[in-house]
Amino acid sequence: GENVEQHPSTLSVQEGDSAVIKCTYSDSASNYFPWYKQELGKRPQLIIDIRSNVGEKKDQRIAVTLNKTAKHFSLHITETQPEDSAVYFCAPGAGTALIFGKGTTLSVSS
Amino acid sequence: DVKVTQSSRYLVKRTGEKVFLECVQDMDHENMFWYRQDPGLGLRLIYFSYDVKMKEKGDIPEGYSVSREKKERFSLILESASTNQTSMYLCASSFLGETYEQYFGPGTRLTVT
Numbered sequence: 001g002e003n004v005e006q007h008p009s010t011l012s013v014q015e016g017d018s019a020v021i022k023c024t025y026s027d028s029a030s031n032y033f034p035w036y037k038q039e040l041g042k043r044p045q046l047i048i049d050i051r052s053n054v055g056e057k058k059d060q061r062i063a064v065t066l067n068k069t070a071k072h073f074s075l076h077i078t079e080t081q082p083e084d085s086a087v088y089f090c091a092p093g094a095g096t097a098l099i100f101g102k103g104t105t106l107s108v109s110s
Numbered sequence: 111d112v113k114v115t116q117s118s119r120y121l122v123k124r125t126g127e128k129v130f131l132e133c134v135q136d137m138d139h140e141n142m143f144w145y146r147q148d149p150g151l152g153l154r155l156i157y158f159s160y161d162v163k164m165k166e167k168g169d170i171p172e173g174y175s176v177s178r179e180k181k182e183r184f185s186l187i188l189e190s191a192s193t194n195q196t197s198m199y200l201c202a203s204s205f206l207g208e209t210y211e212q213y214f215g216p217g218t219r220l221t222v223t
Contacts, residue, residue: 001169009150032210043200043214044153089152093210096141096160097168102152 002027006090006101013080015110023090023101024072030092033066033073036100039086047088048075080108113137114215116201122221129188131218133201139213140206142184144168144176147198147217159184160206191222 003026013019023033034049050057050064050073057064061080066073073092077084085108091098117132133142141160145153145168155168157176165176173195177185184203188195198219202212 034211043216045214046211049211091153096166096206096210097143097155097158098210098212099155099169100145100153102150 002030002092002099004090004092004099004101006088006104008104009102010105010107012107012109015080015082015108017080017108019075019077019080019084019106019108021075021088021090021104021106022072023074023092025090025092025099026071027092027094027099028071029094030071032093032098033064034091034093034098035062035064035075036089036091037086038089038103044089077106080106082108082110084108114201114203114213116199116215116218118218119216120219120221122223123188123191124223125192127191127222129191129220129222131186131188131199131201131220133184133186133203133215134182135203135213136182137203137205137213138181139203140181141204141212142178143202143204143212144174144184144186145200145202146170147200153200156186191220193222196220196222 031052036044038044063076087103143158144156159178201215
């Protein structure tokens with residue numbers, strides 16, 4: 001089955017810094033690459049996604065880049081703010097089910 | 111606005127009890143999912159369903175069963191609850207097709223004593 005790994009597991013940055021979280025996967029059939037954000041005590045929510053025919057996608061301060069050859073994709077957050085503090089999950093998929101990574105806890109201190 | 115609701119936010123049950131967790135979505139989604147979330151382990155898929163009366167095992171189906179009698183409702187059943195099933199249970203739904211975005215419910219924190 002699909003093996004998904006996220007690095008780092010925890011990340012602490014100062015407000016205004018950039019943050020990068022990397023997700024590696026094993027299933028070459030994966031064709032959908034989303035990132036979910038889960039704030040403390042809340043449900044996970046999709047923040048950005050990319051499909052295998054696109055290399056990069058941006059939405060304001062967040063971006064996702066995909067390297068399908070190397071089987072990894074990354075979440076980039078620029079100009080971090082305290083409200084970016086949360087757990088972030090990658091969840092590559094091929095078909096109905098997504099396989100979630102173990103999560104990265106991002107802490108942004110002001 | 112997508113709404114996915116779960117029957118309870120907190121539940122305490124005794125070992126050996128039969129437990130029902132219910133999820134309802136109002137967006138006419140074909141797909142529905144049950145996950146459990148444990149610290150350091152992320153979200154692990156228990157079962158999913160892509161149509162009424164259809165179900166597929168996820169990564170950790172042992173000790174669980176599911177029921178989908180109506181499109182909007184997906185139930186997770188613990189036939190005989192055990193302490194190692196103490197966890198946060200999250201339901202999600204999505205459309206069938208290319209989008210794949212999953213919308214999550216608020217979760218049920220189940221404690222088995």
